[in-house]
Amino acid sequence: MLKDRSIAVLGAGHMGGALIGGLVRGKLVSPKDITATRRNPEALEELRRKWDIHTASDSRRAVKGADIVILAVKPQGAGATLDEIAPACRKDQLFISVMAGIQTSFINARLKKPCPVVRAMPNTPVLVDEGATAIAAGAHAGESDLKTAETIFKAVGRVEVLPENLLDAVTGLSGSGPVYIYMVIEALTDGGVKMGIPRAVAARLAAQTVYGAAKLVLETGKHPAILKDEVTTPGGTAIAAVHELESKGLRTVLIDAVVTATKRSKELSDLFGK
Numbered sequence: 243m244l245k246d247r248s249i250a251v252l253g254a255g256h257m258g259g260a261l262i263g264g265l266v267r268g269k270l271v272s273p274k275d276i277t278a279t280r281r282n283p284e285a286l287e288e289l290r291r292k293w294d295i296h297t298a299s300d301s302r303r304a305v306k307g308a309d310i311v312i313l314a315v316k317p318q319g320a321g322a323t324l325d326e327i328a329p330a331c332r333k334d335q336l337f338i339s340v341m342a343g344i345q346t347s348f349i350n351a352r353l354k355k356p357c358p359v360v361r362a363m364p365n366t367p368v369l370v371d372e373g374a375t376a377i378a379a380g381a382h383a384g385e386s387d388l389k390t391a392e393t394i395f396k397a398v399g400r401v402e403v404l405p406e407n408l409l410d411a412v413t414g415l416s417g418s419g420p421v422y423i424y425m426v427i428e429a430l431t432d433g434g435v436k437m438g439i440p441r442a443v444a445a446r447l448a449a450q451t452v453y454g455a456a457k458l459v460l461e462t463g464k465h466p467a468i469l470k471d472e473v474t475t476p477g478g479t480a481i482a483a484v485h486e487l488e489s490k491g492l493r494t495v496l497i498d499a500v501v502t503a504t505k506r507s508k509e510l511s512d513l514f515g516k
């Protein structure tokens with residue numbers, strides 16, 4: 243689908259670099275059709291050697307030659323980068339932004355053209371092709387633009403399409419979510435260590451438990467409550483732990499975490515990207 247389309251990745255840091263990796267490994271485009279930009283020349287040289295792609299320090303020139311432009315600089319740098327590339331952009335180019343909190347209307351206003359813009363909220367597991375990404379169409383983006391963005395993010399994980407007004411909630415759930423799960427893995431590991439398991443073994447058991455449970459939810463399509471009920475033997479160990487987790491408010495804490503992170507995402511969006 244992306245064959246013969248050239249892609250410029252502006253701000254090829256962690257997220258931009260992960261997307262380049264997905265595009266190249268998934269053979270969605272030829273490396274020769276990708277141009278990555280950032281300011282650090284050594285980092286650019288490393289990207290060029292690693293993926294055999296083109297690199298440039300001049301974002302405006304990179305945009306001129308691209309069919310698809312992926313915007314992956316930090317949200318604080320969004321305004322300056324968009325102002326820089328505005329003279330070079332065309333209405334027939336698709337802009338895909340991963341910049342947290344930056345609204346598509348802000349991008350169109352700064353580009354000064356009704357270009358199609360798709361906004362995406364990925365998360366760091368894109369680095370291991372297990373990302374959870376939500377994408378939303380801006381006012382000038384159509385079905386085929388969403389399909390193109392979906393194809394790119396499917397190379398690095400799962401993709402959901404949502405209206406743009408839900409992307410702050412996505413930031414609170416899956417965007418920030420890996421952090422909550424790292425804390426869960428760390429705490430489970432400590433529990434294992436407290437009960438005498440060597441730390442390295444406990445950490446592997448904890449991480450694989452989270453990974454395996456998530457895989458069961460996704461692959462069976464069963465409601466998590468059913469999967470829970472299937473393994474809570476009457477009078478057994480799991481139900482004893484369920485009682486403990488419920489009495490300490492595990493669910494409420496996690497719901498509150500998503501609500502608080504969503505509110506913070508809205509605040510940051512008001513600061514940088516409206």
Ligand SMILES: NC(=O)c1ccc[n+]([C@@H]2O[C@H](COP(=O)([O-])OP(=O)(O)OC[C@H]3O[C@@H](n4cnc5c(N)ncnc54)[C@H](OP(=O)(O)O)[C@@H]3O)[C@@H](O)[C@H]2O)c1
Pocket residue numbers: 252253254255256257258279280281282283285301314315316317319323340341342363364365366417
């Ligand atoms: N990491 C995540 O989990 C995550 C999740 C969802 C969304 N995002 C979004 O992804 C974007 C990038 O985040 P990140 O974690 O990948 O940050 P990052 O590693 O710092 O990447 C940003 C890159 O932009 C480059 N850059 C800065 N100014 C530039 C300019 N004027 N022209 C060209 N390149 C420039 C920087 O490289 P130089 O210093 O060499 O220029 C840097 O490598 C952010 O907007 C963030 O909101 C990240």
